[in-house]
Amino acid sequence: MNTVPQAPLILITGGSRGVGAATARLAAAQGYDVAISYVANESAALAVVADVEALGRRALAVRADSADPEQVAQLFAAIDQTFGRIDVLVNNAAILARQSRLEDLDFARMQRIFAVNAIGPMLCAQQAARRMSQRHNGRGGVIINISSGAARLGSPNEYVDYAASKGALETFTTGFAKEVAREGIRVNCIRPGHIYTEMHASGGEPGRVDRVKDSIPMGRGGQPEEVARAILWLASADASYSTGTFLDVTGGR
Numbered sequence: 652m653n654t655v656p657q658a659p660l661i662l663i664t665g666g667s668r669g670v671g672a673a674t675a676r677l678a679a680a681q682g683y684d685v686a687i688s689y690v691a692n693e694s695a696a697l698a699v700v701a702d703v704e705a706l707g708r709r710a711l712a713v714r715a716d717s718a719d720p721e722q723v724a725q726l727f728a729a730i731d732q733t734f735g736r737i738d739v740l741v742n743n744a745a746i747l748a749r750q751s752r753l754e755d756l757d758f759a760r761m762q763r764i765f766a767v768n769a770i771g772p773m774l775c776a777q778q779a780a781r782r783m784s785q786r787h788n789g790r791g792g793v794i795i796n797i798s799s800g801a802a803r804l805g806s807p808n809e810y811v812d813y814a815a816s817k818g819a820l821e822t823f824t825t826g827f828a829k830e831v832a833r834e835g836i837r838v839n840c841i842r843p844g845h846i847y848t849e850m851h852a853s854g855g856e857p858g859r860v861d862r863v864k865d866s867i868p869m870g871r872g873g874q875p876e877e878v879a880r881a882i883l884w885l886a887s888a889d890a891s892y893s894t895g896t897f898l899d900v901t902g903g904r
Contacts, residue, residue, distance in 0.1 A: 659668075659710065660734045661886065662686045662726075664717050664775060665744030667696040667846030670797065673875035674741060674882050679703040681709070681883060686730050688715040688744065709734070716742045717771030718763075727778040738885045740792075742772035742777040742820075747813040750856060761812050768816035772796055775824040775825055776838075791835025793886045794823045797878075799808045800844040800901045803871045821897065828895030837894040839885045844901025868903030 661678045665671045666687025676699070677683045685703045689712060703710035703884055706845040711733050715726040730737055745768045748760050776794050783792030799813035801806050821840055828838035842898040845860045845867060856862070860872035881900045 653710055658682055658684045659738035660684045660736050661739040662730060662737055663741040664688045667692050669701055670875045670878045671743040672699050673879040675699050676702050677879045679706040679708040686711040688713050688726055690716055717775055719765035720774050723774045723778055727848055732872050737779055737782050738792050740794045741802060741882055742775055742776060744771060753811050754809055755814055764812045765816050770821055776800045776850060780831060780836060781889040783836050784831060785815040786834050794838045795882055795885050796820050796840045798840050798842045800842050800904060808895040825895055833896055839893060840897045841881055842897060842901060843897045844873060844904050846875060846878060848875055873902055874902060
């Protein structure tokens, strides 16, 4: 009796919108089963699930705040129960707050941004490594952290707390990649630049990409699908000798 090989499973945190949703759809088109986490917008998450299933793949959406270790543990338990495997983790969930100078930032905002953008990916990577690592009899896997061009540029007068949290994520990428390189896990990082997503509205300027696009060498903002293609290349066997690396998807900025 021939058994059909099980599809690889990709988990995308913050997968209900923007880059996360685009990555979920493209992953399904490339043959992945897809799990996504989301915090608030259930209808958007279920729309992504429907798109994945329409492509003939299995899908799961789990409400989980990646900054909460208990919710992260429950997210991975749900994946264990539904799929019994995880092959790729995309640490995409992130937040920013309204544009502000540092002297006007309050402590609670700083804490929340670091909790979601820096600690959250570490919590998710911790759970993924326990399942992927050959030390734990796993089959290996790939972890891709989504940083930002802001980590290099600093986002002065706008989001220095966001930029700093992404800088922390980049340092984590470097260290963790070396830690698990001989355990079958590759850890890489994507730096998107100015991408047309809903995230800019939460910073108070929905039209931000159009405002800054003339400062981008390519003269335009990027599309979520362009970031998704970079993510899925790093996830694939085509990137088999790449770990601890950073790929800018910034239009040259």
